[in-house]
Amino acid sequence: MxxxxxxxxxxxxxxxxxxxxxxxxxxxxxxxxxxxxxxxxxxxxxxxxxxxxxxxxxxxxxxxxxxxxxxxxxxxxxxxxxxxxxxxxxxxxxxxxxxxxxxxxxxxxxxxxxxxxxxxxxxxxxxxxGLFVSYDALVVHLSKLVVKPEYLKVGFRHYGGFSRGSVLSSKNIADLGILIRKNGEILNNPHPRSKVFSFGEEAVECMPTPLGGIILSYKATGIPNIEEFFSLKLPATELSDLTNENLPDGPTKEERAAGRNGIAAEITGKDGTVVKAYVDAPSGYDLxxxxxxxxxxxxxxxxxxxxxxxxxxxxxxxxIKDIPDTHLIDIRQPTQTFL
Ligand SMILES: NC(=O)c1ccc[n+]([C@@H]2O[C@H](COP(=O)([O-])OP(=O)(O)OC[C@H]3O[C@@H](n4cnc5c(N)ncnc54)[C@H](OP(=O)(O)O)[C@@H]3O)[C@@H](O)[C@H]2O)c1
Structure with missing residues (x-):
């Protein structure tokens, strides 16, 4: 036993x-x-x-x-x-x-x-x-809706500020540069450009930022081209003083409860079909x-x-069904008509 x-x-x-x-x-x-x-x-x-x-x-x-x-x-x-x-x-x-x-x-x-x-x-x-449980669930879901998924773009809208640990860790992300996956290889994006993602009612411009899907969602789906975007600048790039003692613990319970996180993704298949969906979830330190x-x-x-x-x-x-108050929502594309 x-x-x-x-x-x-x-x-x-x-x-x-x-x-x-x-x-x-x-x-x-x-x-x-x-x-x-x-x-x-x-x-x-x-x-x-x-x-x-x-x-x-x-x-x-x-x-x-x-x-x-x-x-x-x-x-x-x-x-x-x-x-x-x-x-x-x-x-x-x-x-x-x-x-x-x-x-x-x-x-x-x-x-x-x-x-x-x-x-x-x-x-x-x-x-x-952490974040990647619902992030990956979204990507896996979309990857099944197209034949041969070729391109993945994900936008992450974060709510709730940052904890001390996240600020310190974000330096380890920022130091890597703007990484993407292209034709199966991880490389630096020579022409990073922002992109607008739809999170239901709200459309948000997000900045190119490697969040980890280039490794984790690649493992989950094998999609050879992956770019990621974030609604905020990484905190380590904003703060001049990263001394442990000077950083706040993190948002209060009330602050965490006052907003939602969103993860939006779009996948393009080999035949050009584009599918989109997003996850609506509790804010980061609850999610x-x-x-x-x-x-x-x-x-x-x-x-x-x-x-x-x-x-x-x-x-x-x-x-994703195991995560309370977290929902995956497909975005229906307008039907194309050819006259
Ligand atoms: N992606 C996500 O989903 C997500 C969400 C939230 C947080 N995070 C990550 O989680 C990490 C922790 O964040 P936090 O907000 O909890 O930070 P925190 O409040 O600073 O807590 C860090 C914890 O790690 C311990 N610790 C740090 N360095 C250690 C070491 N060298 N050896 C042993 N223990 C050590 C600390 O111990 P002491 O108390 O003894 O110092 C403390 O218990 C960060 O890296 C953050 O990026 C990720």
Whole structure:
């Protein structure tokens, strides 16, 4: 019998980690928390009455102990450039499925590079199981509506400001330049131009920004040409002072509840057919916890695919139904008439 039925949340006391932990508690999942800051972890464990582990991310012995009876890890400790590799290796060693909420493309590439090891270890390895759960679901949905999908364009309208962790991580995205996928290869876009996307009632001009679909949605669909756009400038490019202490924690619960996130996508098939749809979802710092816990929940019910995966390659479009208050809406094209 498989006794490994538990979830571990590392980085549980961060801004997003706290919301993830609250969601796991609300769903009554069997989970424990972990992190490097003793006072914060003990206080949270006391408040929620759950077991805890205190260790730095480079402590392999502590990982071994913490993961011993676990089925899945959610790594919420970002910037992930500093934590993902060590946490992924710990999961590979322990045979525990790995999820994180990274928005950093380099950790997606890292997960991709560990595909063989993940298969040998029998684990599912997903970096980017936050925003990309609904993002990938949308792309997979549209990709089935055309014959031979050739071009994908995605616009992301973010609401709710940025947390400290997101500001710091956004530097790791901005430093990469404007990456796109062209004919199957990732390269810098020599002529980046903004594009207007429709999110239902609202049309928003979005700026070329690599969000990660060039890796994750490529994994999910194999579409060879992918460009991504964002409604805002990446926060690291706007702020002159990226000192940890000077950054705000993140939006309040009321601020998060006051708006919605939108993800709009269009796919062009080989015959020129264009299909469009969008996702209407809770704002970012509510959506990501709902999404990553939905994936963990699936794994706890033995629903996973071993190896490096994206949310879409593992779960397709159906998982969007697991995310509360999140809707996929097809945009009907005006019927063309030829006189
Ligand atoms: N794409 C998405 O869907 C999405 C949405 C939300 C957040 N995120 C990402 O999630 C990450 C966390 O954001 P946040 O808002 O929760 O930030 P935060 O409030 O600053 O929390 C970061 C957490 O990570 C821990 N941590 C940071 N560096 C660490 C290290 N080297 N070793 C061990 N623990 C470390 C911190 O521990 P201490 O408290 O001990 O410092 C804290 O618990 C960011 O990278 C952000 O981009 C992604």
């Amino acid at each position: 498989n006794n490994k039925r538990k979830l571990l949340i590392y980085g549980a006391t961060g801004y997003t980690g706290k919301i993830i932990t609250a969601r796991a508690k609300a769903l009554n999942l069997d989970f424990e928390i972990a992190g490097r800051s003793e006072d914060k972890i003990k206080a949270m464990a006391r408040e929620l009455n759950i077991p805890y582990h205190i260790f730095t991310v480079d402590d392999s012995k502590a990982w071994e102990r913490a993961l011993t009876d676990k089925q899945v890890l959610i790594n919420a400790a970002g910037p992930f450039l500093l934590t993902a590799e060590l946490a992924m290796n710990a999961c590979l060693d322990a045979g525990v499925h790995y999820l994180d909420i990274s928005a950093e493309l380099d950790t997606y590439r890292l997960a991709e590079s560990l595909d063989d090891k993940a298969r040998v270890a029998g684990i599912q390895l997903i970096s980017g199981a 990501t916890p709902l999404s990553v816990v939905a994936v963990a929940h699936r794994i706890l019910n033995n629903d996973f695919k071993i190896g490096y995966q994206s949310p879409g390659s593992a779960y397709g479009e159906e998982i």
